[in-house]
Amino acid sequence: MFGTSGIRGTVGEAVTAELALSIGRAVASDGYERVVVGRDARESGAVLTDTVTAGLRECGADVLEAGVAPTPTIARAVPRTNADAGIVVTASHNPAPDNGLKLWSASGKAFDPEQLEAITARIEGDEYDLRPWDGHGSREPVPDATDRHAAALCESVSIDEPPSVAVDIGNGTGAITARVLSEVGCDVVTLNGQRDGRFPGRPSEPTRETLGDLSALVEATDAAVGIAHDGDADRMLAVDETGSFVPKDALLALFAREAATDGDVIAAPIDTSMAVDDALATVGASVSRTRVGDGFVADRATQPDVVFGGEPSGAWIWPDETLCPDGPLAACKLVELIADRGVLSDLVAEIETYPIRRTSVKLEDKEAVMNRVRERVRKRYDDIETLDGVYVDVGDGWFLLRPSGTEPVIRLTAEARDEFRAEQLEADAVGLLENVLETMSGIRP
Numbered sequence: 278m279f280g281t282s283g284i285r286g287t288v289g290e291a292v293t294a295e296l297a298l299s300i301g302r303a304v305a306s307d308g309y310e311r312v313v314v315g316r317d318a319r320e321s322g323a324v325l326t327d328t329v330t331a332g333l334r335e336c337g338a339d340v341l342e343a344g345v346a347p348t349p350t351i352a353r354a355v356p357r358t359n360a361d362a363g364i365v366v367t368a369s370h371n372p373a374p375d376n377g378l379k380l381w382s383a384s385g386k387a388f389d390p391e392q393l394e395a396i397t398a399r400i401e402g403d404e405y406d407l408r409p410w411d412g413h414g415s416r417e418p419v420p421d422a423t424d425r426h427a428a429a430l431c432e433s434v435s436i437d438e439p440p441s442v443a444v445d446i447g448n449g450t451g452a453i454t455a456r457v458l459s460e461v462g463c464d465v466v467t468l469n470g471q472r473d474g475r476f477p478g479r480p481s482e483p484t485r486e487t488l489g490d491l492s493a494l495v496e497a498t499d500a501a502v503g504i505a506h507d508g509d510a511d512r513m514l515a516v517d518e519t520g521s522f523v524p525k526d527a528l529l530a531l532f533a534r535e536a537a538t539d540g541d542v543i544a545a546p547i548d549t550s551m552a553v554d555d556a557l558a559t560v561g562a563s564v565s566r567t568r569v570g571d572g573f574v575a576d577r578a579t580q581p582d583v584v585f586g587g588e589p590s591g592a593w594i595w596p597d598e599t600l601c602p603d604g605p606l607a608a609c610k611l612v613e614l615i616a617d618r619g620v621l622s623d624l625v626a627e628i629e630t631y632p633i634r635r636t637s638v639k640l641e642d643k644e645a646v647m648n649r650v651r652e653r654v655r656k657r658y659d660d661i662e663t664l665d666g667v668y669v670d671v672g673d674g675w676f677l678l679r680p681s682g683t684e685p686v687i688r689l690t691a692e693a694r695d696e697f698r699a700e701q702l703e704a705d706a707v708g709l710l711e712n713v714l715e716t717m718s719g720i721r722p
Contacts, residue, residue: 278400279393281570281682283379285368288321292368292376294328300364300378301332303399305414306406309362313381313419315343315351316366317450317509319474321376325366329378333364334414336406343419345472347450347510350426352385352601354419362388370482370507373475386579386600387572423453430457430605433598434613439463440501442612445491447481448473451510454605458612468494474508481508483591485522488514496520502621504608511571512591513604515611517621525589526550527628530557532593532607535614536585537562544577544586544594546570547665548677548690552630568665570682575600632699633692638710642717643680643687649713650678657709669706674698676706 278284284300286292304312312333316322322345330340341358343351348365355363363381371377380388380396388396399405430453439462444455448469459465468491469478479487483505495503495516503516515523530553533543539561545553546569554564565583567573571592578586578596586594592602599606615621640646647666654667662668666679666688674693681688687710691703 278397281568281572282369283377283387285371285375285377287374288376292325292378294324297325297329297366297378298332299400300396301329302336302405302407303332303396304362304364304380305333305336305338306399306404307395309338311339311341311358311360313341313343313351313354313358313360313363314366315346315354315363315422317348317368317474318345318448318472319368319373319376319508322366322474325376325378329364329366330416334416335408336414337408337412338414340414340416341419342416343422345450346423347426347453347605348379349511349599349601349603349605350422350453352381353426353429353599353603354422355381356383356385357425358419365509367509369509370512372481381601384600386575389572389576426605427453427457427460429598430609431460433606434461434609436461436463436613436616438616440612440616441465441499443468443491443495443498443500443503444608445479445483445488445503445505446470447483447506447508448476448478449481449506449508449510451506451604454504454506454510454608457605457609461609463612466494466498466500476508483507483512483514488516488522492516492520492522501615502611504611506604507591510604511602513593513607513611514591515621517625519622521622523621523625524630525591526552526633527625527630529553529587529589530628531614531624532587532610533557533562533564533585534560535610536595541584542580542582544574544583546574546588547662547668548679548688549589550631550633550692551694552628556628566664569679571602631692631694632696633690634699634703635688635690636703637681637686637688639686640714641685643685646687646710646713646717647678647680649717650710653709653713671702674702676702678706678710
């Protein structure tokens with residue numbers, strides 16, 4: 278039921294009010310007595326928030342209403358209000374027809390697999406602790422959630438000479454970034470600042486292809502950086518002062534290197550570029566690889582040796598601040614880095630990057646295919662890892678085949694230290710997958 282980032286899907290099909298009601302009932306019935314609830318800017322979120330709230334209260338939980346706010350704002354409110362859990366109604370970077378629900382633990386970290394399994398079991402078994410008329414939970418607002426988040430962001434950075442910044446809010450909930458950067462002294466110009474869950478300005482997911490307007494704005498002004506968020510502002514990506522998109526792996530390497538010192542560990546998913554390892558080696562730090570998904574990165578980040586966690590997707594975690602990916606915090610940290618270290622394009626140029634290929638193959642029975650892929654890989658290669666999908670290390674490069682946690686696709690990533698070898702590894706992985714598909718009747722990409 279739950280993928281790597283909660284539940285997501287098309288409203289009226291995969292995601293319904295009935296589903297939200299069930300999740301609310303299950304969370305309350307599983308012993309979470311005080312729950313923060315909020316949502317992103319999608320209009321469908323109003324109905325889903327009402328029904329998940331009804332389910333929670335019907336089974337005795339008290340609901341703290343955070344309203345429309347960034348996911349990190351809502352997640353931060355969970356430990357601050359001494360709540361037992363949080364529920365955010367959001368589809369994050371997915372397109373407007375989608376919505377979803379993501380669950381947060383008392384620490385402000387995403388629910389772990391065991392917690393999700395318990396909720397799933399209750400829903401599938403229809404095991405709810407429905408209360409009588411006088412046993413329903415209460416509801417009350419959390420009026421200062423955004424203000425408290427903004428105050429924490431201001432305290433998290435120190436910027437002596439604030440630069441000019443462009444912020445593409447993407448019609449989502451990330452306006453807090455522009456607010457905080459203005460409060461710390463930056464000259465801020467915004468793009469797509471009107472909150473609109475239809476995302477009329479650009480697609481919700483910030484990518485090299487969707488940030489053309491931000492790049493043009495930065496190039497035409499004196500902005501030192503362009504910041505971009507997805508619909509619920511848990512992600513942050515950037516363009517440099519020339520308007521060039523900052524490669525995701527390079528941004529991960531910059532954040533990691535800035536956070537780490539000798540002996541420190543960075544948590545990152547298994548598909549992270551070798552560039553991050555090389556950047557950390559210069560300061561005596563290392564990478565601990567996890568399964569793909571910010572929840573798995575956050576789990577590793579709870580360990581005392583980890584000072585930072587990140588995913589190339591744009592999810593960044595500073596565990597001393599919060600265990601939720603916090604796009605506005607990442608924006609503030611990046612502006613602080615530029616103010617301290619210099620021009621962003623120069624900083625990016627310091628990171629030695631390698632050819633990396635990422636693609637997806639759409640198919641229905643992804644788990645059956647992956648089982649067959651594992652069998653083939655074990656016969657053909659010596660150095661493999663099955664932490665998440667199948668990771669093959671060939672010394673001068675690697676490739677990864679893994680099933681998506683949110684879509685009916687298998688994701689393929691290949692990287693090497695030169696272009697020819699990267700192409701060769703990508704071709705090897707594609708060939709292996711195609712061969713498996715040919716041998717399995719009824720399954721086609």
